Amino acid sequence: MFGIVYWKIMIISCVAAITLWPAATPQAQPVAFAEWLKELKTEARARGIRPVILESALAGVRPIKRVIELDRRQPEFTLVFWDYLSNSVNDQRVWRGRKLLAEHRPLLKRVARKYGVQPRFLVAFWGLESNFGDFTGKFSVIGALVTLAFDPRRAKFFREQLLAALSLINDGHMSVGVKGSWAGAMGNHQFIPTTYRDFAVDFDGDGRRDLWNSLPDIFASAANYLSRSGWDDRYTWGREIRLPPGFNPEVSALDIRKPLSEWQQLGVRRFDGRDLPAVDLNGSVILPAGFNGPAFLVYKNYRTVLVWNRSIFYAIAVGHLADRINGGGPLLAVRSDNEVTLSRTDLANMQRRLMKRGFDPGAADGT
Numbered sequence: 046m047f048g049i050v051y052w053k054i055m056i057i058s059c060v061a062a063i064t065l066w067p068a069a070t071p072q073a074q075p076v077a078f079a080e081w082l083k084e085l086k087t088e089a090r091a092r093g094i095r096p097v098i099l100e101s102a103l104a105g106v107r108p109i110k111r112v113i114e115l116d117r118r119q120p121e122f123t124l125v126f127w128d129y130l131s132n133s134v135n136d137q138r139v140w141r142g143r144k145l146l147a148e149h150r151p152l153l154k155r156v157a158r159k160y161g162v163q164p165r166f167l168v169a170f171w172g173l174e175s176n177f178g179d180f181t182g183k184f185s186v187i188g189a190l191v192t193l194a195f196d197p198r199r200a201k202f203f204r205e206q207l208l209a210a211l212s213l214i215n216d217g218h219m220s221v222g223v224k225g226s227w228a229g230a231m232g233n234h235q236f237i238p239t240t241y242r243d244f245a246v247d248f249d250g251d252g253r254r255d256l257w258n259s260l261p262d263i264f265a266s267a268a269n270y271l272s273r274s275g276w277d278d279r280y281t282w283g284r285e286i287r288l289p290p291g292f293n294p295e296v297s298a299l300d301i302r303k304p305l306s307e308w309q310q311l312g313v314r315r316f317d318g319r320d321l322p323a324v325d326l327n328g329s330v331i332l333p334a335g336f337n338g339p340a341f342l343v344y345k346n347y348r349t350v351l352v353w354n355r356s357i358f359y360a361i362a363v364g365h366l367a368d369r370i371n372g373g374g375p376l377l378a379v380r381s382d383n384e385v386t387l388s389r390t391d392l393a394n395m396q397r398r399l400m401k402r403g404f405d406p407g408a409a410d411g412t
């Protein structure tokens with residue numbers, strides 16, 4: 046227990062330190078930036094991007110201070126599970142998701158048949174990523190990616206994203222002035238450029254992969270990405286469960302997988318007390334708000350959601366929103382007064398991050 050408290054304090058201190066870390070100020074190094082940009086254009090041309098596209102897309106571009114500020118903010122570590130869930134899966138979003146599922150059912154069914162992803166999940170991802178297309182981002186994608194590719198923190202990753210975005214513009218899939226998130230995520234499902242390049246599909250057959258205006262392209266691209274990441278539409282994502290008295294919390298971890306029959310033997314039940322489904326499937330028990338919070342048994346599709354977004358909260362929110370859009374009710378567990386702020390998995394992730402930053406938090410086991 047002391048260990049957890051100690052590490053929470055350390056982590057809070059480190060998050061504060063990361064937040065206060067003096068941001069690199071690319072604006073103060075105009076010569077270095079100009080040289081960097083010249084070299085970037087050389088590489089882009091070598092990858093087959095036409096000079097006219099480069100001159101147009103990169104005209105007057107310079108690092109955006111706000112993008113660096115947002116990159117340093119790391120907001121995902123400040124929300125507790127219940128707050129995250131009530132922000133992501135609210136009644137308004139559920140209501141709209143149900144309406145849109147009904148409205149676009151024929152198209153969603155065609156996409157589901159071709160790619161093997163149930164319509165309710167496609168609508169749930171859509172709701173979480175852009176509130177069904179309402180918020181696709183207001184930053185210049187090229188400006189944001191130039192900023193993050195020039196900034197040394199994750200330069201290699203964002204340079205690849207920038208080159209992918211330029212290549213998509215070169216091939217006519219999106220415009221020079223394309224807008225997206227501060228990190229360059231784009232369209233109704235907020236694909237980063239390499240995901241766009243590798244998984245987006247032209248489902249309406251007009252020759253462009255348009256993730257802003259074409260619902261056939263939007264749904265099919267999300268379904269193709271999920272399908273190629275391992276989605277299996279014979280199953281759902283997981284479910285809320287009830288743990289038996291004396292359940293050993295040590296076996297609640299994503300890396301502990303057991304057949305449902307074994308969980309059944311260990312006393313795990315659906316929340317209403319009924320038996321677990323008698324299917325040949327492995328699952329893991331996870332406790333995103335600690336031992337006093339809700340418990341879930343998650344299946345392999347949950348792991349596929351983690352490929353899309355590695356946050357364990359996000360993956361539960363997407364599954365739960367899909368259930369609610371499908372007519373299901375809110376979670377049945379009651380919010381505890383003494384909620385654990387960080388889940389064990391999140392704590393382990395933080396420990397790994399601390400290690401990468403040169404601290405020594407012991408084993409990355411979340412304790």
Ligand code: CA
Nearest residue numbers: 247249251253
């Ligand atoms: Ca299209």
